[in-house]
Amino acid sequence: MIKRKNFIALFLTVAAASAMAQQAATPAAGANGAAAEQAWKYKTKRLERNEVDALLAKPEKLVVIDVRRPDELTAKGSFPVYLNIQNKELEKSLAYIPKDRVILTVSNHAVRAGAAGDLLAAKGFTVAGATGSEDYEAQGGTITKIAAPPPRNAAATPTTTPAVTTAATVVKKDW
Template identity: 50%
Template sequence: MLKKIVVISAVSLMPSIAFAQQPVAPAPAKQWATAQEQEPASKAKKLTREEFDSLVAHPDEVQLIDIRTPEEIAANGGFPSYLNIQLADLKGRIGEVSKDRLIITISSSTARAGVAADLLAANGLMVAGAIGAQSYVAEGGTLQKKATVNASNAGKRTSQTASIASSK
């Protein structure tokens, strides 16, 4: 009887012993994460340039929320009319966003704009979708160069137009 127990125990341990003897493969080198991998997946529709242009052709029906910093907008360009609220401030400033218009969120990447769109939709606002300025340009769109906001206006809440078009 004791011999049976020893044999059964030895047989049951064999797979784990064999597994322990297999060489461990080295872990692959860590790749730099892209913006989309760093940002959580969004439920918001990712707008194409054509869809975006079609929506903004009706400015009385749409409000653009650009979540980029004023420096990002000045460096890369922006759209003619928008409300500039950074993502970190968006939850506290939702009251400034129109409840009567379709909302389009904008950032450098569609992933970050999607996070903003999800937040607005979760708070009952009508969100048409999100677009990244980089995607918009890559699909043939043109951004307008913007001047940076001067120190006397920094931090002030603005209405629809949030920056000054540069004379360049």
């Protein structure tokens, strides 16, 4: 017969081992702190590549709303044509979104897109679903990479300096 003290020690050991095994089986957290594969909690349907391709085949009936930040768009890419409205600005921007088209919301892994889809559906928009651009690409879809414009240089470049100097000199001579 196991003594009570030994039983408690055995129970705690088994519980700790079980917790460690469960933690090891859980997907690693992503950059945003969320598990790589989260349970879908939105009313908006999470779309797979074939469903997204069917929507993209009829662009005259579709509006793609990408809710990611501009730095995410340049780093990850997006669909060929989209309206970029971040989630925090979405409700204030409803007047700019056409109501006569079906909406596809996009984020990296569809989580923010699902929230955006729910908001838009609640406001009377027709939402086909949500997708993640990284998920779509991983499933074989083609994402358009966006090149960021070169940063503006506050100092004058050598090619523009002579033109400015010459123009200023001409003006002074005319006085």
